[in-house]
Amino acid sequence: MDGIVEFFRTAPIPPEVFAPSLGLIILLPLLGAFVCGVFGKWLGRANVHLVACSAIAGAFVLSLMAFWATSDAAGGRVVSMPNAFGLERDVVRYAISYDYGTWFAAGDFRVNFGLLVDHLSGILLLVITGIGFLIHLYSTSYMEHDDGYWRFFAYLNLFVAAMLTLVMADNLVLLFVGWEGVGMASYLLIGFWYTDSAKAWAGRKAFVTNRIGDFAFLIATFLLILTVNAFSQQADPRDYNSAGSSRARYTQGLLEKGPVTFKGLEKMALALPEGTGGAVSLATPIEAGPLAGYTFGGVMTATMLLFLLGAAGKSAQLPLYVWLPDAMAGPTPVSALIHAATMVTAGVYLFCRMSSLLVLSPTAMATIAVVGALTSLLAALIAFAQDDIKKVLAYSTVSQLGIMFMGVGMGVFWAAALHLLTHACFKACLFLGAGSVMHGNGDETDIKKLGGLYKEMKWTHATFLVSTLAITGIIPLSGFFSKDAIFHGVHHNHLHDLHWVSGFVYAMGLLITACTAFYMSRVYLLTFTGKRSPEAKVAHAHESSWFMTLPLVVLAFLSVVTLVYALPLMPRSGGGMQPVFENFLSPVLRPAEAVARAAQTVALDHSTPAFVDYLIAWLVALSGGATAAFLYLKFFPAQVGKPVPAFARAVRRTAHNKFYVDELYEFILIRPVKFVAFILFRVVDALVIDTVLVRGTAYVTEKVGLGLRRLQTGDAQAYAAIMALAILGGAVYALLQVLS
Amino acid sequence: MVPITYYLLLAAALFCMGMFGVLVRTNALVVFMCVELMLNAVNLTFLAFARMHGDGIGHVSAFFVIAVAAAEAAIGLAIVIAVFRSRGSVNVDDIRTMKH
Numbered sequence: 001m002d003g004i005v006e007f008f009r010t011a012p013i014p015p016e017v018f019a020p021s022l023g024l025i026i027l028l029p030l031l032g033a034f035v036c037g038v039f040g041k042w043l044g045r046a047n048v049h050l051v052a053c054s055a056i057a058g059a060f061v062l063s064l065m066a067f068w069a070t071s072d073a074a075g076g077r078v079v080s081m082p083n084a085f086g087l088e089r090d091v092v093r094y095a096i097s098y099d100y101g102t103w104f105a106a107g108d109f110r111v112n113f114g115l116l117v118d119h120l121s122g123i124l125l126l127v128i129t130g131i132g133f134l135i136h137l138y139s140t141s142y143m144e145h146d147d148g149y150w151r152f153f154a155y156l157n158l159f160v161a162a163m164l165t166l167v168m169a170d171n172l173v174l175l176f177v178g179w180e181g182v183g184m185a186s187y188l189l190i191g192f193w194y195t196d197s198a199k200a201w202a203g204r205k206a207f208v209t210n211r212i213g214d215f216a217f218l219i220a221t222f223l224l225i226l227t228v229n230a231f232s233q234q235a236d237p238r239d240y241n242s243a244g245s246s247r248a249r250y251t252q253g254l255l256e257k258g259p260v261t262f263k264g265l266e267k268m269a270l271a272l273p274e275g276t277g278g279a280v281s282l283a284t285p286i287e288a289g290p291l292a293g294y295t296f297g298g299v300m301t302a303t304m305l306l307f308l309l310g311a312a313g314k315s316a317q318l319p320l321y322v323w324l325p326d327a328m329a330g331p332t333p334v335s336a337l338i339h340a341a342t343m344v345t346a347g348v349y350l351f352c353r354m355s356s357l358l359v360l361s362p363t364a365m366a367t368i369a370v371v372g373a374l375t376s377l378l379a380a381l382i383a384f385a386q387d388d389i390k391k392v393l394a395y396s397t398v399s400q401l402g403i404m405f406m407g408v409g410m411g412v413f414w415a416a417a418l419h420l421l422t423h424a425c426f427k428a429c430l431f432l433g434a435g436s437v438m439h440g441n442g443d444e445t446d447i448k449k450l451g452g453l454y455k456e457m458k459w460t461h462a463t464f465l466v467s468t469l470a471i472t473g474i475i476p477l478s479g480f481f482s483k484d485a486i487f488h489g490v491h492h493n494h495l496h497d498l499h500w501v502s503g504f505v506y507a508m509g510l511l512i513t514a515c516t517a518f519y520m521s522r523v524y525l526l527t528f529t530g531k532r533s534p535e536a537k538v539a540h541a542h543e544s545s546w547f548m549t550l551p552l553v554v555l556a557f558l559s560v561v562t563l564v565y566a567l568p569l570m571p572r573s574g575g576g577m578q579p580v581f582e583n584f585l586s587p588v589l590r591p592a593e594a595v596a597r598a599a600q601t602v603a604l605d606h607s608t609p610a611f612v613d614y615l616i617a618w619l620v621a622l623s624g625g626a627t628a629a630f631l632y633l634k635f636f637p638a639q640v641g642k643p644v645p646a647f648a649r650a651v652r653r654t655a656h657n658k659f660y661v662d663e664l665y666e667f668i669l670i671r672p673v674k675f676v677a678f679i680l681f682r683v684v685d686a687l688v689i690d691t692v693l694v695r696g697t698a699y700v701t702e703k704v705g706l707g708l709r710r711l712q713t714g715d716a717q718a719y720a721a722i723m724a725l726a727i728l729g730g731a732v733y734a735l736l737q738v739l740s
Numbered sequence: 741m742v743p744i745t746y747y748l749l750l751a752a753a754l755f756c757m758g759m760f761g762v763l764v765r766t767n768a769l770v771v772f773m774c775v776e777l778m779l780n781a782v783n784l785t786f787l788a789f790a791r792m793h794g795d796g797i798g799h800v801s802a803f804f805v806i807a808v809a810a811a812e813a814a815i816g817l818a819i820v821i822a823v824f825r826s827r828g829s830v831n832v833d834d835i836r837t838m839k840h
Contacts, residue, residue, distance in 0.1 A: 714839030716832060717771075721763050 011065070011072035015079045018069045019098040022115040025062045025125065026164045028055045033157035040150025049140045052153035056136050056160060060129035067122040069096050085253035085267040090244045092263065094119055094587040097170055099257070109225070110258035116170035120352055120417060120588045124167045127424045131341050132160045134551035138432055139333040141547035142439060152192060152331065159185035163342050167349065172221050172260040175350070179217065179314065182343045183210045189338060190330040202329035209323040213313015220306035221260060223291070227299050228259040230286040231268050239278030242598075243270035262353055266591045269356035272296055273599035282360060282599065300357060304364035307354070308371065311347025316398045317405055318375040322662055324398055328390040332435030335390060340397050340431050341424040348401070348420050351408040355592035359411060362495040362601045369409025369490070369501055373508040376402025378659065380515035384522075385655035388445045389434045392523050396471065397427060399516060403486055406505050411602045412489025413589050414582040419486055421581075422478040422562045426467040429555035433464035436544045436552065437527060442537035447523055452532035456541040459549040461528050463556035468524045470559040472517045473621040475614070478559050481566030483513065484609055484617045485579065491613075492605035510620050517624025525632045568608045578606065747788035754781035768820050768830040772813070779809045 011018070032055025040048045071094065072079040080091040095118035103113040117125065136156060143149050162181025169175035184207075191203025232254060240246050245253075245267050253264055274281045282297030291299055311317070316324035327339045338344075351358055351368070358365060379398035386392045400423050407416030438445055440457055454461045470479035491506040532539075543549070570583035596602045654660070754777055761774030783802045790798025824830050 712839050714836035716835070717763055724759055724763065 008068075009072065010074040011069040011079075013065055013069065014074075015069040015072050015096045018065055019096045021062065022066060022096070022098050022117060022168065023100060025059050025066065025129075026115075026161050026168065028058045028062070029157045029161040029164065031055060033154045033161060036150050036157060037154030040154060043150070045144075045149055048150045048153050052157050053133065053136045053140065055157055056129055056133045059160065059164065060126075060133050063122075063125035063129045066096065066117045067126055070094050070117055070119060070122045083263055083267075084257050085250055085261075085264045086243075086245050087249060092118070092587075099170075103174070105258075108255070110255070111171060111173045111260065112257050113174065114170040114257065114261065115168040116262070117168060118588050119584055120349075121167045123417070123421060123584075124349060125164065127421060128160060128163050128167065128342050131424055131428050131555070132156075132337060134554055135333045135337045135341075135428065135432070138336075138435070138548050138551045139331075141545050142333055142435055143331065146331075148192065152189075155185055155188045155192070156334070156337070159189065159338060159343070163346075166346055170261055170263070171258065172224065172262075172265075173258075175353075176214075176217065176221065179310075179346060180214065182338070182346065183207065183214065183314070186210075186327070186338050186343055189334040190327045192330050192334070196329075199329040202323075202326040206323040206327050209320050210313045213310045213320055216306040216313070217310030220303045220310060223299060223303045223306070224265065225259050226289055226291050227286075227296065227303070228254070228264065228268060230289055230291060231271070231280060231296070234280050234284065234287060235271060236279040239271040239280050242273075242278060243267045245271075265354065266356045269360060269595050270591060270598075272300070272360055273595060297360065301361040301363050304354075304358055304361050305367060307350065308364065308368050311350055311405075312371065315344050315347030315401050315405070316375075317347070317402060318371050318378070321375055321379065321398050322665060325391055325394040325658070328388070328394050332390065332431060332438060335394070336428045336431035336435065339394065340427040344397060344401055345404070345420045345424065348404045348408055348416055351405075352413045352417050352588070355408075355411075355413045355589055356595045358408075359592050359596040359602055360599055362498055365409045365411065365602060366495050366498045366501045367409070369406050369505045372402040372405025372407075372409055373505045373512075374402075375399070376406065376512045377508055377515070378661075380512050380519065382655055382658045383519040384515070385652050387448050387656075389437065389447050389450075389523060389527060390431070390445055392447070392519060393427070393430055393434060396430075396516065396520065399512060400427065400471070403483060403509070403512065406490055406509060407486035410490040410493045410495070410502065410505060411592075411596065411604050412486055412493060413592065414579075414585045415482065415485035415489050417585060418562075418565055418579075418581045419482040421565070422470070422482040422559060425555055425562055426470040426477075426479055426559035429463055429467040429552060429559055430471065432548070432552055432555065433460050433467065436460040436548050437464075437541075439544050439548065440541040444537045447526040449533045449535040449537070450527045451530045451536075452528070453541055454528045457528075457543045459543060459552060463549075463552040464524065464528065466556040467559050468520050472520050472625055473513055473617060474625075475618055476560075476563060478562040478566070480617070480621070481563045484614060485566055487513075487617065488607075488609040488613055489605065492607060494603045494605075496601045496603075510616070513617060513620045514624035514627075517621045518628045521625040521628035522632055525629065529633075572606070577608070579608065582606070744788050744792050747784060747791075751781045751784040751788065754778075754784065766831050766833050768823070768832050768835075771832060772816055772820070775816075776809060776813070779805055 032052050035043075035051050036048050043051070070079060078093050079096060080093045081095050081097050082088075083090050083092050095116060097114060097116040099112050099114040101113065103111045105111070136153070139152065139156065143152055146152065159182060162178050162185055164178070166175055166178025166182060169178060187203045187207040187210075190206050191200045194200045194203075232251060235247070235250075237247060240250055250264075250267060253261075253267075257264060271278060271280065272282055274283070280296060282300070283295055285295050286292055286299065308317075309320075313320045324339060324344065328335050330339075358368075376399045379395045379402065383392050383395035383399065386395060400419070404416045404419050404423070407413070407419065434445075436457065437450065437453060437460060440460070441450060441453075444450060466477070470477035473480040473483050487506060487509045490509060491502055493502060495501055565581040565584070566579050568577040568579050570578055570580050572578040572583075593604060596604055657663075758774045758776075758778035758781060761777065762771055765771050765774065783805050786798040786802045786805070788798075790796065790802075820830055823835065827834065
């Protein structure tokens with residue numbers, strides 16, 4: 001037993017040896033994207049599959065090594081890296097990093113190409129490359145009839161590279177590179193079948209919606225840079241002392257690493273609470289610079305709200321969630337990888353990464369939680385009446401992301417990250433299952449025209465069932481535990497002065513659980529049980545090849561076993577037990593806890609759910625599922641032929657049309673913007689720029705040229721006479737100068 | 741000794757005569773000769789100043805001008821001959837093709 005523990009606690013490659021190779025994890029998929037994208041057409045299908053899959057497999061192996069290295073405790077010495085912003089003894093445990101040097105610098109501003117892997121990014125590395133590899137494998141079969149296969153795999157590899165950059169970045173700017181990169185890859189893949197104008201439009205919609213969020217993200221980054229500058233000018237030794245740093249070390253860190261590294265921001269967060277007795281606290285006004293007059297706390301709230309808008313764009317939250325359901329226009333593996341498992345969780349990752357800053361602002365936290373709850377409920381209600389299997393799953397993704405945002409907003413970062421992990425497994429499984437259903441049924445996506453697939457697609461059915469139960473929240477699957485961990489934390493954490501948020505969000509959470517159970521059961525029952533619909537496209541579905549079923553089985557297996565993470569098996573430092581994942585993430589989240597304790601902005605509770613809590617959550621989920629089963633197995637089949645009441649039709653139509661949110665946006669945003677754009681086009685572009693400036697310049701030049709060309713007579717003696725006159729004039733001028 | 745002013749006046753007169761010829765004569769050969777006249781007026785100026793200062797730089801410059809004038813005469817006469825062969829005339833008023 002000790003031998004096994006020792007084996008897992010000793011990284012096969014020592015951390016300090018492995019650290020310089022961290023860049024390879026990004027480089028491999030990038031190389032794969034380059035080879036597939038440039039030479040893919042000549043390489044042929046099989047070679048492209050080989051290159052793309054092996055690039056991801058290589059990245060997975062390296063990620064595994066990196067993950068192993070972050071847990072290395074060989075000989076009782078825990079792996080640690082020096083903190084550039086802290087005192088010498090203040091090391092970051094359970095993390096490895098490597099700085100490849102300055103990326104760019106201007107004045108005293110500097111951004112380094114630094115990579116950091118700790119437990120949070122380590123587990124995400126495994127999710128991205130592991131699930132990414134399964135989805136690549138699945139795609140080799142799913143895209144077997146598509147001529148654009150090389151483009152597809154190039155984009156997929158590019159996406160993985162960008163996502164890995166996002167996760168491993170040790171500063172905000174590099175994270176933003178990955179943030180934009182995944183947005184671009186998502187755009188390319190949603191509009192993959194660009195000859196269909198609806199799909200091309202869906203890609204554009206996703207891109208434009210994301211740009212709105214990205215803009216907020218950039219502004220927030222600028223605000224943070226200004227705040228760090230103000231902090232480094234105003235802080236006194238007590239501030240630095242309370243953050244475990246000193247002025248010399250902190251300024252040295254700023255010079256070496258730049259102001260936007262996460263470790264530096266963490267130190268600032270640690271110094272900002274009131275209790276430190278230093279010169280700077282949340283209520284201190286900033287003295288100089290563009291932010292002069294605003295308090296640190298106020299700026300921090302604004303920054304976090306802007307980050308929320310940025311995260312809402314990427315993670316499909318209100319008000320920017322509208323792109324995600326349309327993103328289902330892309331190939332199904334894309335929906336599974338990008339729009340369910342990885343990219344859309346970037347917002348949750350961002351807030352976990354910046355947790356120490358987030359806990360400084362209860363207002364921002366409450367906003368995040370409420371936005372998450374509202375998004376989640378709205379998406380769940382829309383999912384009730386969608387008939388497209390991928391659309392239902394898309395709305396359920398929005399809903400689950402809302403649950404993660406609730407967790408982040410209430411300070412249960414570990415549970416949000418855990419739900420991110422379990423959701424990645426079961427939602428990828430659900431999407432790939434939906435893809436398998438489509439593949440075997442002539443690309444039919446309408447669940448009303450499927451049915452009875454449990455006999456024909458055994459593997460797909462079994463895995464879909466497992467992942468449906470997982471997302472529904474039925475014991476003993478991972479989804480139950482991760483969702484319940486969030487709701488428990490939400491219920492027991494309290495934001496300063498905003499106590500109503502916990503109760504409100506918790507009640508919403510229970511409602512969402514019931515809704516989730518209802519619509520997921522509906523999808524499962526309509527697709528797999530009952531009789532085959534008479535409107536089905538093909539009479540008999542065929543089960544997909546093992547390239548597609550194997551990833552399904554692995555993912556279904558993972559969505560069961562990840563429940564281990566939620567079990568209270570690890571000893572807590574103050575006695576008692578704590579969930580594995582909380583223990584696992586504690587090195588990453590410790591600064592946030594310290595800040596929350598010092599600033600008293602949020603009271604974090606660490607109790608584990610009691611039996612009653614589990615029972616309530618389980619009963620709520622079960623009631624939702626039972627309602628769906630009753631309605632779709634007993635009630636509706638019995639009602640066939642009878643007229644539907646008018647109000648039921650109206651409700652269904654409203655939900656089916658997504659509560660007319662798209663139409664609302666069309667009316668209040670898109671139309672006015674288009675109108676202004678039309679005016680600008682006609683007046684500024686067509687009239688001022690095109691007619692007056694461009695054509696005007698050409699007209700004047702032409703006319704002047706026509707006049708001046710008369711002077712060119714071709715008579716050499718006339719030219720010579722002019723030269724002579726000019727020289728004479730010069731001589732006379734010189735003479736006059738000399739004489740006067 | 742003749743004062744330098746006389747040399748310079750002579751050179752100026754030669755130069756003006758040359759320039760007048762360049763501007764008004766229509767025969768390309770005469771125009772050439774007038775150009776030579778102008779060059780030699782310049783040479784005279786160089787030599788006069790060289791004498792005044794008592795150094796060799798003016799002499800060197802005059803030699804350069806002579807060398808350049810020789811090259812110019814060779815190329816210019818070749819062009820004149822070529823023009824005469826193709827057009828049957830060396831009248832500069834007739835050669836006005838380089839215009840709008």
